[in-house]
Amino acid sequence: MPIGLPQPGLGEILIDGQPVRFASPLEARRSGIETVYQDLALADQLTVWQNVFLNRELTWGPKGIGILRRAEMRRRSQDLVQRLAVNVPSATRTVKRLSGGQRQAIAIARAVMWSRQFVIMDEPTAALGLRETAQVEDLIRRIVDEGTSVLIISHNFEQVMRLAQQVWVMRAGEVVNGERVSDISGVELVAQVTGAAGMPPSTEALTAGPADREAN
Structure with missing residues (x-):
């Protein structure tokens, strides 16, 4: 669910240390x-470039005309798809003609283009096969290496262990818990999610710095 649609009843959101x-x-x-939504939120009948700039179209001309x-x-x-090595033939290709992995890559690339703080990804590979999942995970690693912070919401524990640096359960x-992935095993992660580990609520999960890349 997009940030801003539900209103928090408790706590606060901080960006660069400032409450918002x-x-x-x-x-x-x-x-x-x-x-990046689980349903991608792409317009199938539009081209790649039209989806990238959807509702953010570049215009020129006198005020009120907008050519x-x-x-x-x-x-x-x-330039964006080439920089991120997205496997898309052309930015003029209609989205409906792309594969599931290519669509996912376009949705991620669009988010990266406009993000100044971080990107939230909801189940980014839920509907993809093994090969396309690997391609999308490679793309996520590349954008993190470029300095974009990413928060992944995922029920794929193996993917969490592959991609995340910090995990919130x-x-x-x-x-109920927050740890560096290097300090937790996949078995322990499953136990905490299912309640088998009997983990008490932890405030550590709420104190990670803004530079962390996370998954929960």
Whole structure:
């Protein structure tokens, strides 16, 4: 669910150490927080570049006219997919003609382009096969290496262990633990999620720095 749609009843959200409260998902986007949804939120009938700039179209001309700068949007989208090594033939390709992995890569690339703080990914490989999952995971590693912070929401514990540096465990809507992935095993992670480990609620999960890349 997008940040800003549900309103928090307790606690606070900090960005660069400053408390923020979003009245809508649009406000969260304006603060540089991007989301890759499980359903991708792509328009199948539009091209790659049109999806990248959807609702953020570049225009020129007198105020109120807004003539589209199509060539620039196509160029910037093509540069984006090439920089991230996204396996897409062309930014002019219609999204409906792409594979599931290519669509996922476009949704991630779009988020990276507009993010200034971090990217939230909801089950980024849930509907993909093994090969496409590996390709998307490689893309996630590349954008993290470039300096983008990523928070992954996933029930794939093996993927969490492969990708995450910090993990927060939630059970029944509560954060029950937070640890560096290097300090926890996959078996322990499953036990904490299922409640078999009997972990008490921990405040450590709420004190990670903004530079951490996480998964829960």
